Amino acid sequence: MNAAIKLTKDDAQIGYILKGYPRTSETFITNEIRLLEKMGVGLSIFSVKKLEGQKNHAMVKDITAPVTYLPQADALSETRFSKWLIDNVPKFSNSHAQLFKKKPLAYLKVFLECLIMSIQYRTGFFELPREVFVKEFLQAGFIANAAMESGNIQHFHAHFCHGATTIAMFASRLTGIPFSFTAHAKDIYLKELNPGNLLQKKMRRAEFAVTCTGANEWYLKQLAPKGAIIHKIYHGLDTKLFSNSDQEAADKQEEKLPVLLSVGRLVEKKGFDYLVKACAILKERGRIFQCQIVGGGDSDVTEKLVRLIKDLDVEDTVNLYGAVTQEELRDIFKQATVFALPCLVVDNGDRDGIPNVLVEAMSMRVPVISTDISGIPELIDNNVNGLLVPEKNAQAMADAIERLLMDSALRQQLVEAGRNRVCKDFDSQVTTLDLKDLFVSRLADRSEVLHECCAGH
Template sequence: MKVAFIVSEFPVLSETFVLNQIIGLIERGHEVDIYADQLGDRSKIHPVVERYRLLERTYYLPPVPKNLLLRVLKGLSLLIVNGYKDPLLVPRSLNIFKYGKQALSLWLLYTAIPTFKKSYDIIHCQFGTQSFRGMAFRNINAPRAKLITTFRGHDISKHIQQHGEHVYKKLFETGDFFLANCEFFRNRVIKLGCDEKKVIVHRSGLNCDKFIFSHRCLPADGRVRIATTGRLVEKKGIEYSIRAVAKLALFNPNIEYNIIGDGPLREELQQLIQQLKITHLVNLLGWKNEREIMEILNNAHLFIAPSVTAKDGNQDAPVNVLKEAMAMGLPVISTYHGGIPELVEDGVSGFLVSERDVDALAEKLGYLIEHPEIWTEMGRAGRAYVEAHYDLNKLNDQLVAIYRQVLTTDLDTGQQHSPLQTVRHRYS
């Protein structure tokens, strides 16, 4: 199969779930091209990007300005360039009688590729926010391809709050199939108007072989190391875990809290650490590469992911860092947030508390520190659950099966088994 991935930015160090799917498809013999709005940070590139020479497969489309006047002005230069290279392309991209709003809004003009000679079976939009580019890409470049969109988090939470519940109406009418990375977001997609027969859960997986399981036990010096990995943004809730550690330290100062990641809240969180007088306990480590992260997690005893719903509505699915920690045998503490309860079973692989509940976070941390005898059992339960439900190889096989089923099934007439029935039956 020939597949086009539509993404916002590439490469992005934090979006390993996209890389995992691209590599999985390539290793299974399929052709994959990547279409992005902007170039990612070249100084922080995942090793597989170079190993598989993914930048040679990547094409950058001109970003569509949000400001309409600026969009028109920049569009004039595209008219000249595209008209020179491909005289028939400009009239097609501006045909409002055929394409309506997509042509009038200039989305087709900004997405049209002069003398386009590629063909695709599947156009896969990563995040619903990229579906607008994906719909334009199919209309102007590859009209015979099937359009699939994966909803992952901010696209089905923050984006809805900002743009309204009808923002994906056209996509639901014209898209061929939809994926959500957890049941929580699948239900939301259906509520927004998507045909439930056209959307299934397809989780983001990881290669469990890369994450070595180890039994956790109390160290000889009694110092318990706690870890968190994530961007320093509001929805990660790191403010509340810092406050919980400060509260816990009043009774148990023999702890160390390492926070891996960077982001816009770094300075604010550093000030909070200083105000709480816990600079000797809490470390903001910044971005680390994969090897460094695994080394820190391997030396940790507990993991915390205190996700919250941000003021702009942004929410998380079952976050990959939780899966990685569980795969390595770490007991975890997280929140009743988004799709996280689908990953962490309260009292089995860790604990769940309400969002922003500092007292509950401190209580559960304290309980785990006082009961190291349950760490191994919780770690085993977490590892087993991740292996059973988030194995990358199985999920990449499932993605290929979904593609093939979409290509061979007419969802509107119901001929053959629907992808929903077939894929669920095969991988249940």
């Protein structure tokens, strides 16, 4: 890397393409942006959706990067496509007209590719074209034109390798600006999100790809051996913010009523129904405790959990709470005796990578229990810094919870090892530095190429 290259907010910038910003459940992205800025990387954020009713974490106030919200396109499912086009194309027409004037050949090539993709990636031979690619092309054109007008965006980076990365790929083809992406969980494994060979195509065209677990890294390398270089970078955590003194942890163990905590979006892959069943088993055994499940999410999953809690007669034991900010969550962790998250692989392939709440709990010196799927064993070493049980097994989950509730010495052993594990490999100051180095090397290379081009003239 050229040491003379310095990145500032007025110089070379990364255009971050997100489906929604700031999203309460995506603290790892918000923290990543905050730390990259702190490390001197210039950023511009493009948010496809303008989110309403979100709880913002305190760190959002520290981010100074400009945020551009795209024109809000209607949902494709709410009307006929012809009507959708009439209602939504005008929102993007000015940007596309300007873009066509600047780069007509590139524009026509990408538009043709968009149409081909909409036919190529249909769900069946006799099915209608996939209209979402037209929507993403319109959105990409808006970003591409904005990037060309700004003149200082030299790289696009998208989070999640389905919609946001499709937009980044189109914007890259329209402008010649390279792109990369971070792949996380269901965006990797659900075929309907990247039908056919679409994910492989993105991997071949990207400058590089990042993913948050070794399990994901292995899968992506097998999927596209000749694709972009895959970099495993764990989601980092502010270990200073998520900390709990030894004395506070010790005092917590002396509480009369143990608190079993679980945190996450109320979606199927979190396995909360198995946690509720485990609580019912423990109640039958005469164990007295309180279980708190914290997090908003899917209304259908929430309704099923409410019914299950009632059917199993654990309404006096299990309580559901809505989404909270990081600051509120820290206080909740301080009251927890045990943290349990029974993650599972859904029938359609959806799964977690390494849930951030597990890292947060371990950093807060709360003993953790989870399942031995996906990237979770990369964080939790069974019987060393936490406990692992098989997925979809309420009996095993109940046994593990009971073991920790009854053994204070084991809890203390696990929490110290857990805190050490997080500080060693999941501190965001270290993990974000790895990402920053990737961006800096790309921007430096591109700056050198631009400098040589300009010198040639």
